[in-house]
Amino acid sequence: MANPTRTEVAESAPGVPFDPAQVAVIEQFGGRITPLEPVGAEVRGIDLSALDAPPAAVLEALEQIMAERGFLVFKRDTPLEAADFLRASCWWGGKELHSTHGMHPATPDGNRHIFRLSNDRRHGIPGVGPQWHNDGSFNTDTFSHSGYHIIRPAEKGGGTCFAHQGAAHDALSAERQAYWGRLASVNSSSGAVHPVVHEHPITRRKCIWLHLGMTGAVIEKLPDQEAFRLLSAEELTQLCREYNAILNAGFTEGYALDFEYQENDCVFIDNLAVAHRAAPGAHLPAEEQGLRIMHRSTVRGTQDLAPDFGLPLQVDIHGPSPLEHGVWQGGGIGFRWEENIPMQN
Template sequence: MGQTSEDTTRNKAPTIPSLDPDRVSLIEEAGLTLKQLEPLGVKIYGADVRSDLPEPIIEALEQEMANRGFIVFKHQRDLSPEELINASKWWGAREIHSTHGIHPATPDRNRHIFRCSNNSRYGILGVGPQWHNDGSFEAATFSHSAYYMARAPEHGGGTHFAHQGAGFDALPKEKQDFWQRLVSVNSASCVTHPVVHTHPISGRKSVWLHLGMTGAVLERLPEYGLSIEELQTLPATADNLRLLTPDEMKQLFNDYNDLLNESFEKGYGIRYHYDTGDLLFIDNWAVAHRASPEAHMPAEQQGLRIMDRVTIKARQNLAPHFGLPTYINMNGPHPFNKDGVWQTGGVGFRWKDDIRMQN
């Protein structure tokens, strides 16, 4: 029986797997207690991250991070910089990958800690107001990030998370097909990333787009009779690539922003509120995030907020499809359609004028 028009446009319901019972048993045998958050995330009680976890436990938790987006070790007050960094080395390539500046209030002026705050005396102001993934200007985009709440404010100031695999599932079929043929080019570093990638641990197709540092998006034109998977393995040329135009870029960026904004109502997003001593690790290839609006309120209104971030090296590049190179030089002429967007510089393409970008 052939497909109906409704069948071809219907998208799968967004799904986030529950905790795996076998992994839960293994982790609990080590003395930890897990609490599944809804619809994503996991809280962990009974751990002291100052002591190394056994390798099988680390592997099980990394798998759960890939499936459910993030984990939170509760009650980890007064971690030293070395203790925070050592715990961060459990994931990804087991190395820290730091690209940020150092605020004067950073503990021990440690170069691997990016200190954020709502008071300029204590950290960098205004970080991450829009949806993003950390380190999108890198070829090997950070596999994981640590967020350590050294001091939680009295009145909110959390982080929003959206599951990018479930986000892909929520797209209509025609947009799934279109987005899988797109590759973004970072306006600052010229690095290329697929707009849809397959997560290396979970195996899920996941959306990926930097809303603040993208200078171009290339479309691999479809070819009759070839599936998306077949297209992705074939080398692209200037004849079967085109740049999205300004109107198409605005549509794509607004659609992506709307997709993540809708995650809270459609069951693949969460607004997480921190307690002092929370150590939260995200799988940076599985979830996008942004600071809540309250996180940027002055300390006089919400209380002082101090968060330390550590970023972890990935085992591999987030490589584009279609045989495209890891970097495309945006500083010279391009062989694509002249009505397409090709914009260099750190601010990237401005898809909306009334929002602030600082990631």
């Protein structure tokens, strides 16, 4: 797939200027927000450890900017307690934790809402999220937001890559936009059905959305017909490769960022606006890279991420295919679109 031109990307990049009114609301509360380039924004002066949440107007301004820029990183000079991180996670979206992950023995106080990740299995679960994805694709409503609290950044680096899915959609050709707009993915674990192109609930911007490590089928609505078909193995391989390529293009074309954590950083992402994956260095052994520990939180969705062309919210991916021919693969990582890449979730 050809990468978008710089002219195309300049027209579609996520660098929406901050609304002065939103900035004023944040600053009146004592905060300061500055854009990261090319995506994300940095926040200082808002205390995540405060027992009382900021006023609703402040949270609305921050959540709007997060939807436009993809994620916010709250900078801190002191460590953040796990309980404070989880409480601040509930400032966004569904405003309630929705935790479906396994729990590592080293999780503080055995808190089921903390997903503890590390490059040393004695300290956390290793190898998670190496391919582009959005959290909670096994839920019909997905997660609205996720939080990433760096407990210990590795001395030699190993962060998280973020790609703006609205800008990536805009960088597609008109032909691919139309084709992808007729597609819906089926989660390989739960059978949840999600559109490959959706309209963001806050920005109203069209965004692409596909889990490269947990897709068991993709259904196409045939153009100008009330009929559906499954993508073949060849077609699904091409789709996944194109999706991977268009997000990777953002690193050079201005809509993706390899974010390196600093001590005490706390990142919150809009899970419908940015895809993410672990940077390769995040999974290198602690003996080589230095020990890395991160806590993740996930927030309940606000609405089903549902196709708008007649498909159900969920299907039985573990049962027989309802359509003739094509990929229908339940369990584990689903369809493997490249032979030798890691696909752990």
